[in-house]
Structures are given as structure tokens and as C-alpha cells.
Amino acid sequence: MEEKLMEEETIIQNLKDAGCSTQLITDFIEETRKEHTAEQLHILSRHRALLLQQIHSYNAKLDCLDYLIYKIKD
Numbered sequence: 001m002e003e004k005l006m007e008e009e010t011i012i013q014n015l016k017d018a019g020c021s022t023q024l025i026t027d028f029i030e031e032t033r034k035e036h037t038a039e040q041l042h043i044l045s046r047h048r049a050l051l052l053q054q055i056h057s058y059n060a061k062l063d064c065l066d067y068l069i070y071k072i073k074d
Helices: 002-017 022-033 037-073
Strands: none
Touching: 002 022, 022 037
């Protein structure tokens, strides 16, 4: 039981480090306890897609700034 608790704490910390919301963490832990692997993967995939979307958004913003920097230096 103590080993399972430690594993859960490690999972929670990993999810926090990945920027997951409290609700997502709660949902994920619930599915972990139920041993619903498919739902766990679905939750993680949705969050990963969100992070990737944010990366693309920030990349577009950087491209805009890079263009302005290029034009100013030109």
C-alpha cells in the first residue's frame, strides 16, 4: 500500500510538472485507481495536444517578432 501511495505521489508531481490542472490530475488519478489505461492515455493525449497547440501559437508569435526585428535591421 505504501509503495502504491508513493507511486501516486510521483504521478501527481509529474502531472503538475507537465502543467496539468487540478481537475485533470484528479480525473487521471481516478482512472489510475480504476486501472482504466485507455482513459488514462486519452487524458494525457488531450493535454499533450493542448501543449502542442500552445507551442505552435507561441512559435507564430515569435515569427512575427523575428520578422519585425529583421525589418528594423534591414
